[in-house]
Amino acid sequence: MKTCATCKESKEITDYHKDKTRRDGYHYSCKSCTKKYREANKDSIAARKKRWYYKNQDVILAKARAKNKACPEIRALYRKKNNSHIKRYRKVYQAANKKRISAYYKKYREENANKVNKARAAWKKANPERVNQGFHRRRAKKKLLPHGLTIPQWQETLDACNHKCVYCGTPWKHRDHFVPLSKEGGFTVNNILPACVECNTAKGALDPFNFIKIMRSQQAGF
Numbered sequence: 205m206k207t208c209a210t211c212k213e214s215k216e217i218t219d220y221h222k223d224k225t226r227r228d229g230y231h232y233s234c235k236s237c238t239k240k241y242r243e244a245n246k247d248s249i250a251a252r253k254k255r256w257y258y259k260n261q262d263v264i265l266a267k268a269r270a271k272n273k274a275c276p277e278i279r280a281l282y283r284k285k286n287n288s289h290i291k292r293y294r295k296v297y298q299a300a301n302k303k304r305i306s307a308y309y310k311k312y313r314e315e316n317a318n319k320v321n322k323a324r325a326a327w328k329k330a331n332p333e334r335v336n337q338g339f340h341r342r343r344a345k346k347k348l349l350p351h352g353l354t355i356p357q358w359q360e361t362l363d364a365c366n367h368k369c370v371y372c373g374t375p376w377k378h379r380d381h382f383v384p385l386s387k388e389g390g391f392t393v394n395n396i397l398p399a400c401v402e403c404n405t406a407k408g409a410l411d412p413f414n415f416i417k418i419m420r421s422q423q424a425g426f
């Protein structure tokens with residue numbers, strides 16, 4: 205039995221939380237008093253924890269990183285098991301810390317300009333498809349047009365068109381906006397088609413159906 209320092213009642217030892225910092229190994233207040241205290245001081249406790257976390261952030265993160273490094277299998281297993289939870293958490297965290305995160309990356313890029321530029325160039329060289337994808341996406345986004353074409357969708361389109369220009373049947377080279385960007389054609393699965401350089405250039409900002417008519421009459425003329 206132990207007397208609670210708050211309610212002064214004598215209670216079983218199991219009615220107390222364990223506390224390594226106390227001589228007898230248990231907290232000085234009973235569980236129900238602790239609970240009441242926590243509920244009454246929710247906000248200030250959370251604020252204190254937050255302050256403590258940020259004050260010791262470097263040490264905490266370093267410890268966590270060391271632990272992760274020491275047992276990569278456990279980490280991988282955890283990530284696999286909690287995949288959806290992690291994704292959801294990350295989204296919430298990123299939304300809440302947008303400014304802090306972008307400031308962090310900005311600082312990192314400035315301090316490691318050489319390294320970052322080198323890595324970026326290497327990535328671009330290794331991923332020409334994605335570079336092209338990003339270019340078109342950003343352009344459509346800037347014009348507030350739909351820009352959701354994904355790389356798998358594009359692969360499907362290419363397969364469906366046998367990797368040929370949809371207008372003349374020669375090997376494709378450009379992603380053609382069927383309805384041109386200038387006529388509000390977005391970067392979407394329904395509007396992007398493979399075309400050769402000649403057709404893509406000749407088509408330019410023309411009305412797509414007009415262009416096809418011209419193509420047909422030219423082909424018939426040969």
Ligand SMILES: [Zn+2]
Binds near residue numbers: 208210235
């Ligand atoms: Zn008590």
Ligand SMILES: [Zn+2]
Binds near residue numbers: 369372373
């Ligand atoms: Zn063509």
